[in-house]
Amino acid sequence: xxxxxPGPPAPTSLFQPPRRPGLGTVGKPIRLLAxxxxxxxxxxxxxxxxxxxKPEKRPxxxxxxxxxxxVRHFKMQIFGDSQPGYDGKRNMYTAxxxxxxxxxxxxxxxxxxxxxxxxxxVSLQWVSVVSLQMLLExxxxxxxxxPEDSVQALDVITRxxxxxxxxxxGRSFFSPPEGxxxxxxxxxxxxxxFHQSVRPAMWNMMLNxxxxxxxxxxxxxxxxxxxxxxxxxxxxxxxxxxxDSQRVKFTKEIxxxxxxxxxxxxxxxxxxxxxVTRRPASHQTFPLQLENGQAMECTVAQYFKQKYSLQLKYPxxxxxxxxxxxxxxxxxxxxxNIVAGQRxxxxxxxxxxxxxxxxxxxxxxxRQEEISRLRNHNAQYEFGIVVHNDMTEVTGRVLxxxxxxxxxxxxxxxxxxxxxxxxxxxxxQGVWDMRGxxxxxxxxxxxxxxACRH
Numbered sequence: 105x106x107x108x109x110p111g112p113p114a115p116t117s118l119f120q121p122p123r124r125p126g127l128g129t130v131g132k133p134i135r136l137l138a139x140x141x142x143x144x145x146x147x148x149x150x151x152x153x154x155x156x157x158k159p160e161k162r163p164x165x166x167x168x169x170x171x172x173x174x175v176r177h178f179k180m181q182i183f184g185d186s187q188p189g190y191d192g193k194r195n196m197y198t199a200x201x202x203x204x205x206x207x208x209x210x211x212x213x214x215x216x217x218x219x220x221x222x223x224x225x226v227s228l229q230w231v232s233v234v235s236l237q238m239l240l241e242x243x244x245x246x247x248x249x250x251p252e253d254s255v256q257a258l259d260v261i262t263r264x265x266x267x268x269x270x271x272x273x274g275r276s277f278f279s280p281p282e283g284x285x286x287x288x289x290x291x292x293x294x295x296x297x298f299h300q301s302v303r304p305a306m307w308n309m310m311l312n313x314x315x316x317x318x319x320x321x322x323x324x325x326x327x328x329x330x331x332x333x334x335x336x337x338x339x340x341x342x343x344x345x346x347x348d349s350q351r352v353k354f355t356k357e358i359x360x361x362x363x364x365x366x367x368x369x370x371x372x373x374x375x376x377x378x379x380v381t382r383r384p385a386s387h388q389t390f391p392l393q394l395e396n397g398q399a400m401e402c403t404v405a406q407y408f409k410q411k412y413s414l415q416l417k418y419p420x421x422x423x424x425x426x427x428x429x430x431x432x433x434x435x436x437x438x439x440x441n442i443v444a445g446q447r448x449x450x451x452x453x454x455x456x457x458x459x460x461x462x463x464x465x466x467x468x469x470x471r472q473e474e475i476s477r478l479r480n481h482n483a484q485y486e487f488g489i490v491v492h493n494d495m496t497e498v499t500g501r502v503l504x505x506x507x508x509x510x511x512x513x514x515x516x517x518x519x520x521x522x523x524x525x526x527x528x529x530x531x532x533q534g535v536w537d538m539r540g541x542x543x544x545x546x547x548x549x550x551x552x553x554x555a556c557r558h
Contacts, residue, residue, distance in 0.1 A: 120248055128501060130501065130503060130504075131501030131502050131503040131504065132501065132502040133499055133500070133501060134499070134500045134501065134502050135497060135498075135499060135500075136497070136498050136499070136500040137472065137495040137496070137497055137498075138495060138496045138497075138498050139312060139313055139314055139472075139475050139495060140303075140305070140310040140311065140312050140495065140496040141310065141311045141313065141479050141491050141492050141493075141494070141495065141496065142308050142309075142310060142311075142491075142492040142496060143258070143262070143302060143308065143309040143310060143311050143489060143490070143491055143492075144489065144490040144491075144492065145236050145239065145240055145258070145308075145309060145489060146236065146487070146488035146489070147236065147237040147240060148199070148236055148237070148487070148488065149233045149234065149235050149236070149237075150197045150198065150199060150233075150234045150236060150257050150261070150487065151197065151198045151199075151200070151201050151202070151230070151233060151234070152195065152196075152197055152230075152231040152232045152233070152234050152253075152257065153188075153195075153196045153197070153198065153202070153228055153229060153230055153231055154194050154195070154196075154227075154228075154229040154230075154231050155167075155171060155190070155193075155194050155195070155196050155226065155227070155228060156194065156226070156227040156229070157170055157171075157224055157225070157226050158224065158225040158226075158227075159224070164192030164193065164267075164272065165192075165272075166215075167190075167192050167193065168190060168192050168267060168268060169215055170213050170215065170224050170226060171188070171190045171196065171226075172268065173213050173214075173215060174211060174213045174226055175187070175188060177213065178211060182202055182203065182204060182209070182228075183202065186198050186199065186200060186202070186486070187486040188264075189257075189260045189261035189262075189263075189264040189487070190260070190264055190267075191260045191263070191264075192267065192272075195256070195260055196228075197234070197257050197260055197261055199486050199487045199488070202228075202230075204228065204230065205230070206230045207230075208227055208228065208229045209227070209228045209229075210225065210226070210227050210228075211225075211226045211227075211228065212224070212225060212226070213226050232253070234251075234253050234254055234257045235251070235254065236254055236257075236258070238251050238254060239251055239254035239255065239258070239309070242304075243304060243307055243308055243309065244307065250304050255302065255304065255309075258302050258309065258489070259301065259302045261487055261489060262300070262302055262311060262489065262491075263300065266300070270297065271295075271297075271445045271447075273297075273318060273447055275299055275300070275301060276297050276298065276299040276300075276316045276318070277297050277298055277299075277300075278295040278296065278297030278316075278318065278320070278447075279295065279296075279297060280295065280323075280444060280445070281293065281294070281295060281296070286459070286463040287322070287459075288319055288452070288456040288459050288460065289332065289453075289455065289456060289459070290332055290333050290357065290453070290456065291321055291322055291324070291328075291329040291332045291333055291357065291442070292319045292320065292321060292322065292448050292452075292456065293319070293320060293321075293322045294317055294318075294319060294320075294459075294460060294463045294464070295317065295318060295319070295320045296315065296316075296317050296464075297315070297316050297317070297318070298313055298314065298315050298316060298475070298478045299312075299313070299314050299315075299316045300312065300313045300314075300478075310496065311479070311491050313475050313478050313479060314475065315466075315471060315474050315475060315478070317460065317463070317464045318447060318448075319447070319448040319452060319456070319460065320445065320446060320447050320448060321361060321442055321446045321447075321448055322442065323441065323442050323443065323444035323445075324441065324442055325438070325440070325441050325442075326358070326363060326424070326437045326438075326440040326441065326442060327339055327418070327421075327437050327438055329357075329358065329442050330354055330358075330421075330437060333353060333354055333357045333358075334346075334350050334353060334354060339418070342418075342421075343420065344420060345384045345420050345421070345422070346421065346422060351380055351382065351422060354380055354422075355379065355380040357450075358377050358380065358424070359377055359378065359379065359380075360376065360377065361376070361377050361442060361443070361446055362374050362375065362376050362377075362442075362443040362446060363375055363376075363377060363424060363426065363435070363440040363441060363442060363443060364440070364441050364443050365435060365439050365440060365441075366439050366440070366441060367408070367412050367414055367439040374443055375424075375426035375427055375433070375435070376426060376427065377424050377425070377426055378425050378426060378427065378428070378429050379424075379425040379429065380422050380423070380424060380425065381422045381423045381424075381425060381434060382422070383422065384419060384420045384421055384422055384423075385403070385404040385405045385408075385416055385418075385419045385420075385421065385422070385423050385434075385436045386403060386404075386405045386416075386419035386420060387403060388403060388404045388422070388423050388434055389401045389402060389403050389404075390402065390404070390407075390432045390434055391432065392407065404423050404434045404435075404436060405419045405436070408436060408439070414439070416436055416438060417438055418436070418437065418438055419436075421436070421437050421438075422437070423435055423436055423437070424436075424437065424440060472495070475495070476493075476495065479491055479493070505530070505531045505534075507528050507529065507530060508528070508529045508531075508536055509527070509528050509529075509544055510527045510528075510529060510541040510542060510543070510544060511542045511543050511544035511545060511546075527541070529541070
């Protein structure tokens with residue numbers, strides 16, 4: 105058995121932030137529930153390893169598939185029953201040291217690919233021992249600084265399972281709609297999910313969870329996607345090629361999206377769209393390589409009829425150009441589907457934004473119930489990390505509401521003199537009623553600026 109000892113503690117900073125002088129007293133005390141769940145941390149060490157995957161510049165989703173396959177494939181030789189926490193890049197943590205010492209281990213991992221298998225070279229290298237006990241000591245006040253490497257390890261570990269189960273977007277996780285459907289129009293729909301992060305608090309670590317929502321592209325045939333984008337009610341009534349304005353609008357929406365083909369049976373290869381052809385499938389040509397080595401011009405419609413015995417239903421519609429533009433790979437719209445799980449990063453229209461707001465509005469009890477349900481997705485039995493069931497109860501203060509004095513003028517009984525209407529408004533349920541009110545004193549704003557904080 106290999107045992108690694110933690111290194112010496114990091115030197116303390118010469119400058120320490122001032123301590124909080126005290127707690128506020130103004131206002132009426134009130135008991136509140138915060139969407140923070142206490143995280144119970146064991147007094148153990150976790151083992152940090154560096155992961156280097158080649159070829160590089162792969163999405164985190166692919167990296168996670170590679171590491172998950174590696175753990176299962178090399179279970180007997182290296183990992184045993186260990187279930188590491190992995191961040192999708194280069195950091196992996198285990199609850200026990202792996203039997204590889206401090207040497208770098210090079211492994212080969214194969215994933216079933218789209219048409220052919222993909223082989224990856226994975227290098228596994230020991231980095232350090234991370235002490236969770238030091239984190240507990242810092243939270244209890246025995247250390248001046250919270251060890252950032254311990255916080256990072258804890259965050260990666262608690263995010264690992266959600267990252268494998270859901271679609272990660274930033275620090276949030278989303279899943280396809282099941283039992284509910286909120287279309288936004290234009291081939292977009294609302295996906296609900298949650299945001300989470302591990303944060304140090306007074307005396308312990310807290311898992312902060314909140315519900316979130318964002319727009320995804322709906323998985324559907326590209327023909328239906330085009331109809332939504334161009335507001336075509338019935339595709340059978342579209343008997344003519346797209347106009348230039350229609351093609352430009354359609355291209356703007358579908359460029360950059362991934363599609364999968366349906367004409368190759370179970371082999372649903374995926375491609376990224378780079379353009380939409382100006383000519384329809386019946387006229388769009390490409391250089392077809394013959395068996396004798398020569399090339400001839402062939403239309404997309406002819407090729408699909410000869411190669412796949414597929415008579416296109418919509419030869420008058422354009423094709424998708426996929427992959428690299430110089431390779432001239434064209435696909436008819438009717439053999440393509442929008443790949444699921446693609447987030448919409450384009451700006452929503454005003455109507456889509458309004459629909460999104462209405463779809464995500466929910467009462468406080470419903471939000472509390474949903475957040476409590478999401479807490480169950482963060483159990484980490486491998487590391488002995490336990491997330492408490494209940495939200496954290498804290499004491500808040502309801503501050504006295506400020507009074508607002510409005511302006512305006514009212515006539516006196518003589519009809520000659522006017523005096524200010526010194527109406528003082530008291531808020532009701534946190535709301536000031538501005539109807540029929542004016543500013544106390546109007547002024548001309550000569551210099552102004554807009555500050556945008558994200």
